[in-house]
Amino acid sequence: LTLEERLASYVVEGTKEGLIPDLEEALNKYSPLDIINGPLMAGMEEVGRLFNNNELIVAEVLQSAEVMKASVAFLEQFMEKKETAVKGKILLATVKGDVHDIGKNLVEIILSNNGYQIINLGIKVPPEQLIEAFQKEKPDAIGLSGLLVKSAQQMVVTAQDLKAAGIDVPILVGGAALTRKFTKTRIAPEYDGMVLYAKDAMEGLDLANKLSD
Ligand code: B1M
Numbered sequence: 001l002t003l004e005e006r007l008a009s010y011v012v013e014g015t016k017e018g019l020i021p022d023l024e025e026a027l028n029k030y031s032p033l034d035i036i037n038g039p040l041m042a043g044m045e046e047v048g049r050l051f052n053n054n055e056l057i058v059a060e061v062l063q064s065a066e067v068m069k070a071s072v073a074f075l076e077q078f079m080e081k082k083e084t085a086v087k088g089k090i091l092l093a094t095v096k097g098d099v100h101d102i103g104k105n106l107v108e109i110i111l112s113n114n115g116y117q118i119i120n121l122g123i124k125v126p127p128e129q130l131i132e133a134f135q136k137e138k139p140d141a142i143g144l145s146g147l148l149v150k151s152a153q154q155m156v157v158t159a160q161d162l163k164a165a166g167i168d169v170p171i172l173v174g175g176a177a178l179t180r181k182f183t184k185t186r187i188a189p190e191y192d193g194m195v196l197y198a199k200d201a202m203e204g205l206d207l208a209n210k211l212s213d
Helices: 003-013 019-027 032-052 058-076 102-113 127-137 149-164 180-190 201-212
Strands: 088-094 116-120 141-145 171-174 195-197
Touching: 003 019, 003 032, 003 058, 019 032, 019 058, 032 058, 058 102, 088 102, 088 127, 088 201, 102 116, 102 141, 102 201, 127 149, 141 149, 141 201, 149 171, 149 180, 171 180, 171 201, 180 195
Parallel strands: 088 116, 088 141, 141 171, 171 195
Antiparallel strands: none
């Protein structure tokens, strides 16, 4: 197998044996983020496909998630960090009913490496908890992540509840089940502030930077 194929296969197989030396080798060729977005994400896509075909069980997908998390944790130290003044404070959460957090945590790493203070509320965060945290932390924006189809709908409800609580700071949304169109036609009309869709963590950073300029 090529290096790229081996990296994807750690994720698919859910094994960490040999992972770190291969990640080190990959760093000679690629940036940390390119390793994540390239071979590691390709592995995750395959895991999703196999899971969908009932060829993997949840316990196995969890092993794959562990490999992804270990890789991101290792690669984080090699990521570019911009030493800037704090550009803004962002509340981050995976929405109610959803446990997927690898993408959200990647967004946290990238934003905090680039001058943002992140308050990460974790997973399965109901609107009430977001509102409470908003009142305590007074963030400049709120970031919502969700991977399940029902999470897209949950974002609509969350936007409605935030609006009802008088909140109108920009909301950044992302995650596999969402689209730019759904964001524009279904979430944004329910909210008074801006609602912005990011397809990946880097786009999330670009949008945050546009907001803070
Ligand atoms: Co689940 N899962 N899962 N899962 N899982 C999916 C999402 C699924 C598509 C797999 C499939 O069937 N093909 C499917 C959803 C189907 C649907 O709703 N249409 C699914 C399902 C069904 C489920 C369960 C219901 C399974 C079950 O129990 N029967 C269950 C749900 C439990 C729940 O949430 N209540 C479940 C559980 C799990 C595990 C716990 C085993 C594990 C998660 C572990 C964890 O996160 N700690 C897991 C995993 C790993 C996946 C897949 C395989 C991979 C997700 C992932 O981590 N990708 C996934 C299939 C797939 O996506 N290929 C799948 C890597 C990550 C870096 O990408 O999170 O998309 P992602 O983030 C991207 C962008 O989306 C974006 O940036 C990142 C890239 O830079 N982004 C943002 C994300 N959030 C953002 C926020 C932003 C900006 C950008 O701003 C705020």
